Amino acid sequence: MWVLDVTDRTWTRVETGPVVAANTAGEGSALLVLETDGALHGYDITTGKEVAATEPLLVAPGRTGTGGSGPVIEVDRSRAYVNDPEGRRVYEVDYNDDLRVARTFGLDIEPGLMTETGR
Numbered sequence: 001m002w003v004l005d006v007t008d009r010t011w012t013r014v015e016t017g018p019v020v021a022a023n024t025a026g027e028g029s030a031l032l033v034l035e036t037d038g039a040l041h042g043y044d045i046t047t048g049k050e051v052a053a054t055e056p057l058l059v060a061p062g063r064t065g066t067g068g069s070g071p072v073i074e075v076d077r078s079r080a081y082v083n084d085p086e087g088r089r090v091y092e093v094d095y096n097d098d099l100r101v102a103r104t105f106g107l108d109i110e111p112g113l114m115t116e117t118g119r
Contacts, residue, residue, distance in 0.1 A: 003031055003045050014048045016041065020061070023073040023080065030095060032073050032080055036061050040073070040082055040091075042099050052099040059087035069112035076116060083111040090114065 001022055003012045017035040024031050030042035030051060038056030058071060074081045079102065080093045090111050092103040
């Protein structure tokens with residue numbers, strides 16, 4: 001995974017497992033990577049070391065919902081949100097607390113498309 005620091009205009013390579021989705025909250029925050037093992041992994045961008053990981057969050061890692069949209073990671077200033085279309089869930093993860101799953105939202109639809117508003 002390559003990470004662009006727009007302030008320093010530099011690219012940093014972070015070795016991860018196979019990637020389903022990735023995001024970061026910006027400078028000083030971990031690189032969040034949803035890997036094909038179904039778990040969310042946090043990496044220190046400076047050192048490239050894995051600093052935290054969740055248990056697998058995805059019911060069917062590597063598969064997408066019926067609409068063809070796969071899991072994504074949406075990030076705000078304190079939480080990350082990971083959708084699991086097959087499992088019909090959205091996870092709220094505190095990325096400042098060792099990727100603690102703060103809440104799980106069970107849904108009656110496949111959350112195949114997700115965006116965050118507010119905050």
